[in-house]
Amino acid sequence: MDVLLVDDHALFRAGLKLLLEVKRPDLRVHETVGATAAMAWVQSHGTPDLCLLDLELKDHSGMLVLRAIRTMAPHAAIVIISATDDPGAVCACIQAGAMSYIPKSASSEVLAHAIARVLAGEVFLPEGFEGAAPDSHAPSPALTPRQRDVLRLLNRGLPSKLIARELGISEYTVKDHIASILRILGVRNRTQAVILARRLTLHEQG
Numbered sequence: 001m002d003v004l005l006v007d008d009h010a011l012f013r014a015g016l017k018l019l020l021e022v023k024r025p026d027l028r029v030h031e032t033v034g035a036t037a038a039m040a041w042v043q044s045h046g047t048p049d050l051c052l053l054d055l056e057l058k059d060h061s062g063m064l065v066l067r068a069i070r071t072m073a074p075h076a077a078i079v080i081i082s083a084t085d086d087p088g089a090v091c092a093c094i095q096a097g098a099m100s101y102i103p104k105s106a107s108s109e110v111l112a113h114a115i116a117r118v119l120a121g122e123v124f125l126p127e128g129f130e131g132a133a134p135d136s137h138a139p140s141p142a143l144t145p146r147q148r149d150v151l152r153l154l155n156r157g158l159p160s161k162l163i164a165r166e167l168g169i170s171e172y173t174v175k176d177h178i179a180s181i182l183r184i185l186g187v188r189n190r191t192q193a194v195i196l197a198r199r200l201t202l203h204e205q206g
Helices: 010-023 035-045 062-072 087-095 108-118 145-154 159-167 171-185 189-202
Strands: 002-004 027-034 050-053 077-082 100-103
Touching: 002 010, 010 027, 010 108, 010 159, 027 035, 035 062, 050 062, 062 077, 062 087, 062 145, 077 087, 087 189, 100 108, 145 159, 145 171, 145 189, 159 171, 171 189
Parallel strands: 002 027, 002 050, 050 077, 077 100
Antiparallel strands: none
């Protein structure tokens, strides 16, 4: 599993790399400094499985990198790790395609827990964050039983391949169901779908 770590601060990178390697010795952690180097790495090496991205980069905005990597490597899981914990910034990142958002102000225990969650493919957001998905008070949307099954497994953080295996259907069919779920829920990505489903308790129905 290739992890791309994008952060300008050498000390933080070193600590985070150590934490990743302790949690998962099988990881290949690649470090880059700045937006330009990060985008060059993706162009040269292809899609990382996971990108841990700081928003405050010296040469360009982290949001620019987020959007660029989302375009160049649409299947990469992008997790923002930032000193900014403003709800507006969190919401903007999720809307732009980030999978999770971890504040650097979190304690070492919370950071370790968050990293473990994202390595397991689960969503992590700052405690009490409520703004990432739209229309939380809308009536419960009409999903088919199979779509609810897929959404329940998305809530567990499973990738499409494992959802397909769990339900005994093809990965292509899973992706088709996910596209339909996003359209019905009126959201742009899996993270938004999971957040909204938890609010509407859709993942508990069916």
